[in-house]
Amino acid sequence: MTAIEIRNQIIKKLQNINDISFLEALKTIIDSKTENNEVVYLNKEIVSMLNERIEKIEKGDFIENDDIFKETEKWLKEK
Secondary structure (H helix, E strand, O other), rough: OOOHHHHHHHHHHHOOOOOHHHHHHHHHHHHHHOOOOOOOOOOOOHHHHHHHHHHHHHOOOOOHHHHHHHHHHHHHHHH
């Protein structure tokens, strides 16, 4: 059976389903398959910025999330 034949069978069966929660779950599955196929084009400035960030991370020039949260908590307590 081809993909087109399977798709047509599914469409025919879907027309008779009225279960909202089932249809929403199915929509989520379908959305996850179709949204991942989008191509995102980045301009030169963004690519350059990302490359700079990657270089900094590779050199260890970053702060861990846990450390930022701790610093933020400390700062908030001082206010």
